[in-house]
Amino acid sequence: MPTAAREQIEALAERKYKYGFVTDIEADTAPKGLDESIIGFISAKKREPEWLLEWRLRAYRAWLTMEEPTWAKIHHPPIDYQDAYYYSAPKTAERPKSLDEVDPKLLETYQKLGIPLDEQKLLAGVAVDAVFDSVSVATTYKKKLEDVGIIFCSISDAVRDHPELVRKYLGSVVPYSDNFFATLNSAVFTDGTFVYVPPGVRSPMELSTYFRINAEKTGQFERTLIIADKGSYVSYLEGCTAPMRDENQLHAAVVELVALDDAEIKYSTVQNWYPGDEEGRGGIYNFVTKRGACRGRNSKISWTQVETGSAITWKYPSCILQGDNSVGEFFSVAITNNFQQADTGTKMIHLGRNTRSRIVSKGISAGHADNTYRGLVRIMPRAEGARNHTQCDSLLIGDKCGAHTVPYIESRNPTARVEHEATTSKIAEDQLFYARSRGLSDEEAVALIVNGFCREVLQQLPMEFAVEAQKLVGISLEGSVG
Amino acid sequence: MTVPAFIERFDAVTPRLAGGGADWLRRMREDGLSRFTRLGLPSRKAEAWKYTDLSALGGIDFALAAIEPDVAPHHLPEIPEFGGLRLVFVNDRFRPELSEVERLPPGVVVADLAGVLAGEGDFLADWLPRLAPPESHALAALNTAFLGDGLVVRLSRGVRLDRPIHLVSVGTARERPLAFHPRHLVLLEDGAAATLVETHVGQGDVSYFSNGVLEIGLGAGAELRHYKIQDEAPTAFHVATTALRMDDHARYEGFILHLGGRTVRNEVHAVIAGRGGEMALNGVTLADAERHVDNTVCVEHLAPGGRSRLLFKTVLGERARGVFQGRVLVDRAAQKTDAYQLSGALLLSPGAEMDGKPELEIYADDVKCGHGAAVGELDDQALFYLRSRGIDERAARRVLMEAFIGEALERVSLESVRERLAIMAGRRLESMGEGEER
Numbered sequence A: 001m002p003t004a005a006r007e008q009i010e011a012l013a014e015r016k017y018k019y020g021f022v023t024d025i026e027a028d029t030a031p032k033g034l035d036e037s038i039i040g041f042i043s044a045k046k047r048e049p050e051w052l053l054e055w056r057l058r059a060y061r062a063w064l065t066m067e068e069p070t071w072a073k074i075h076h077p078p079i080d081y082q083d084a085y086y087y088s089a090p091k092t093a094e095r096p097k098s099l100d101e102v103d104p105k106l107l108e109t110y111q112k113l114g115i116p117l118d119e120q121k122l123l124a125g126v127a128v129d130a131v132f133d134s135v136s137v138a139t140t141y142k143k144k145l146e147d148v149g150i151i152f153c154s155i156s157d158a159v160r161d162h163p164e165l166v167r168k169y170l171g172s173v174v175p176y177s178d179n180f181f182a183t184l185n186s187a188v189f190t191d192g193t194f195v196y197v198p199p200g201v202r203s204p205m206e207l208s209t210y211f212r213i214n215a216e217k218t219g220q221f222e223r224t225l226i227i228a229d230k231g232s233y234v235s236y237l238e239g240c241t242a243p244m245r246d247e248n249q250l251h252a253a254v255v256e257l258v259a260l261d262d263a264e265i266k267y268s269t270v271q272n273w274y275p276g277d278e279e280g281r282g283g284i285y286n287f288v289t290k291r292g293a294c295r296g297r298n299s300k301i302s303w304t305q306v307e308t309g310s311a312i313t314w315k316y317p318s319c320i321l322q323g324d325n326s327v328g329e330f331f332s333v334a335i336t337n338n339f340q341q342a343d344t345g346t347k348m349i350h351l352g353r354n355t356r357s358r359i360v361s362k363g364i365s366a367g368h369a370d371n372t373y374r375g376l377v378r379i380m381p382r383a384e385g386a387r388n389h390t391q392c393d394s395l396l397i398g399d400k401c402g403a404h405t406v407p408y409i410e411s412r413n414p415t416a417r418v419e420h421e422a423t424t425s426k427i428a429e430d431q432l433f434y435a436r437s438r439g440l441s442d443e444e445a446v447a448l449i450v451n452g453f454c455r456e457v458l459q460q461l462p463m464e465f466a467v468e469a470q471k472l473v474g475i476s477l478e479g480s481v482g
Numbered sequence B: 001m002t003v004p005a006f007i008e009r010f011d012a013v014t015p016r017l018a019g020g021g022a023d024w025l026r027r028m029r030e031d032g033l034s035r036f037t038r039l040g041l042p043s044r045k046a047e048a049w050k051y052t053d054l055s056a057l058g059g060i061d062f063a064l065a066a067i068e069p070d071v072a073p074h075h076l077p078e079i080p081e082f083g084g085l086r087l088v089f090v091n092d093r094f095r096p097e098l099s100e101v102e103r104l105p106p107g108v109v110v111a112d113l114a115g116v117l118a119g120e121g122d123f124l125a126d127w128l129p130r131l132a133p134p135e136s137h138a139l140a141a142l143n144t145a146f147l148g149d150g151l152v153v154r155l156s157r158g159v160r161l162d163r164p165i166h167l168v169s170v171g172t173a174r175e176r177p178l179a180f181h182p183r184h185l186v187l188l189e190d191g192a193a194a195t196l197v198e199t200h201v202g203q204g205d206v207s208y209f210s211n212g213v214l215e216i217g218l219g220a221g222a223e224l225r226h227y228k229i230q231d232e233a234p235t236a237f238h239v240a241t242t243a244l245r246m247d248d249h250a251r252y253e254g255f256i257l258h259l260g261g262r263t264v265r266n267e268v269h270a271v272i273a274g275r276g277g278e279m280a281l282n283g284v285t286l287a288d289a290e291r292h293v294d295n296t297v298c299v300e301h302l303a304p305g306g307r308s309r310l311l312f313k314t315v316l317g318e319r320a321r322g323v324f325q326g327r328v329l330v331d332r333a334a335q336k337t338d339a340y341q342l343s344g345a346l347l348l349s350p351g352a353e354m355d356g357k358p359e360l361e362i363y364a365d366d367v368k369c370g371h372g373a374a375v376g377e378l379d380d381q382a383l384f385y386l387r388s389r390g391i392d393e394r395a396a397r398r399v400l401m402e403a404f405i406g407e408a409l410e411r412v413s414l415e416s417v418r419e420r421l422a423i424m425a426g427r428r429l430e431s432m433g434e435g436e437e438r
Helices: A003-014 A021-026 A036-045 A050-064 A104-113 A117-123 A134-148 A155-161 A163-169 A180-188 A429-437 A442-458 A463-476 B005-016 B023-039 B113-118 B122-127 B138-146 B380-388 B393-409 B415-435
Strands: A151-154 A193-197 A223-228 A233-239 A254-259 A264-271 A285-294 A300-307 A312-315 A318-321 A327-336 A341-344 A347-350 A356-366 A370-379 A387-397 A402-411 A417-426 B085-090 B108-112 B151-155 B165-172 B178-180 B183-188 B193-203 B208-218 B223-231 B237-246 B251-258 B263-272 B278-287 B292-301 B307-316 B321-330 B338-347 B353-362 B368-376
Touching (some): A036 A180, A050 A180, A155 A193, A155 A223, A180 A285, A193 A233, A223 A264, A254 A264, A264 A285, A264 A463, A285 A300, A300 A341, A300 A442, A318 A327, A318 A356, A327 A463, A370 A417, A387 A442, A402 A417, A417 B353, A429 A442, B005 B138, B023 B138, B113 B151, B151 B165, B151 B193, B193 B208, B208 B251, B223 B415, B263 B278, B278 B321, B278 B415, B292 B338, B307 B321, B338 B353
Parallel strands (some): A223 A254, A233 A264, A254 A285, A264 A300, A285 A318, A327 A356, A356 A387, A370 A402, A387 A417, B151 B183, B165 B193, B193 B223, B208 B237, B307 B338
């Protein structure tokens, strides 16, 4: 680093609380741009303790020294990080007042997915008054969870109510200096979910952002922290199948999972942010860091993702298999159409003995899209008897798209067994013909075949999610054939 | 950025290298030098060099072998006989007295590069820069700047040479570490066919750095069988870069057997530019001690109907490290491509490490592409099966290892070469087995 730059950074690091951000506290939106005063503003707004502000500032200072990664197979115009708002309260005034004001295309999609009217309003960002009863539903759920001792709340609430847990685990899986986007998130994260499952407790239901979403708008820099204490189990669902309305183009979320002895976390995602239009204009840039630590013996973390949205997806949900006999899983479907770009995969780091991991990745590319699987399987010397099996398949629809596979396999223990298989193909004409000759339209036939191709992954999803995800697969590929 | 000391003396040195003062060659060298000084020795930060560390090269004061006093080998190491033409190079200096280049049929040029440049070498002005490996390849650029002697093969249209051409490279350094940059060119015109065998051996405890570039151009329907044995001295750096370009329906069958070297990088860039080109590249790596052997292969399918097959088997003992990087690119135009790559590795000891990156980059939809990779130890059950039939552990392990590498060896289509390679590999396995008794 040139000395000038270093001096500048050191100077910044010295400069504390210069702007006296407390005065701005009544404002709903921080001024455009990013500096230490904005971070102070966010922290003050959320009435955070001193240690968290310090942590954010450390992250910010580290971020200033980092460069945006360029290794992924994605292209986008440079992002101006100063040309963005890093804190803004939900804008109620700008919301559509009824479904009549919502883009009819969006509504059509909701209908195809079979989403109930009330939920449609919620998802489209329509101001919901007394009509929607999810608040009461949420309250009922909350009661049930409290009874077994599960903490399920926003991360801001957790900072206030359970500071010892947050302080112990926040940044313990994804350190604040981990990578460019995670570091940015650590500096400016606004909200997210916190889950703690006490020892021996099996969560009585799937936890979902679904019934929390109307309470708080989670925003573009989401931070999620899930801890499964010894012998516990939890299944968490993130996102939803319906396309989400969002004005923010850049999303940089961080998800940290910690599984202690004999604990299991199942984390399912359906990501369907706005992918941009058919010409590739607009769309969300989704740069996400997700990582789980299997810290305890016999622990297990399982990631399932269905990625159909966003203009750019950059995401590698990973498992660090520290505990002996721990298990990591990654099941992924990534669909790109039109001008979407996805560079996604996983990392399985085997540290403990007899650790096992399984990767199943299905990439589907259509239109002018590029879809890349990028994965790392690393066996460290102590990982006696480790096992990995990776299967990654790509499907191309049309001759203007790309499908790429970039696996890294590193083995440093002779007793470990690592296997990797990958195929790339297109939908066979005879399969299409067969389906069409039975009266299915082109699009229905493609949806059917693609669903079959993804079945291994989709069946990992919780039931009600799986049904919607299947429909989503068809919808995402609309316009890709014929 | 580390750069070898000898590049400082570029102006003084190059007139004394192969080709002397030819203008076109000097321009080519200058271009190579400017590219190399810009790029520097590759560091592990570069994605293509993630798993192979050449920084040790920068710390050794290599002299340029071509301008140093001649180093006569103590005695020629055992060199396998394949019956046919033979060209022997000691470092990158051609040794006619050890070579056999007699009775060439019409339409066949088999000679040393310096000799050809001194005579009717103008066609090289056209060819040498044309097939060159990627612009961004620092070591190929270094080779271009200092290219020394090498092998030139040119077969006219339709000429089929039955006898194998055997290129023998003996690396040796006695007083001080030496670097040499041999440059080989193989051109088969339309419908021509040939077999090329490369043997790289070395001797002595002083390190040497062999930085070779081989360019192969195959015309329409041309066929080349290309077998390489790398058995360099235990202190040697062996970097070999092959650029292969194939026209319509050309066929290439390659095999590489790694037995020696300290740090080895064998890199192949194949471009299937014509329709229906078929290429296969297979290899066996047997490494122990602290050896590092890297096989990096890039296959670009640019035209429809091509087929490529890569199969690499690696057996690693002691603290050896193996690397396989395979990249198959299928261009939009290359419909009906059928490509498959497979890397298998056996780790025999806790200090060994295998790193792999079998990559696919695909832009055409009507293709069949796949890859596989597996790393593990010998199968316990298979071992048990053999032992329960009265075969002792050592023999049983040997049988399983031979079977493991046999899958790649059996793809060598020329029987005489296949048998020879199997014997050499078997001997090497035996010596590795001794160190790995449990």
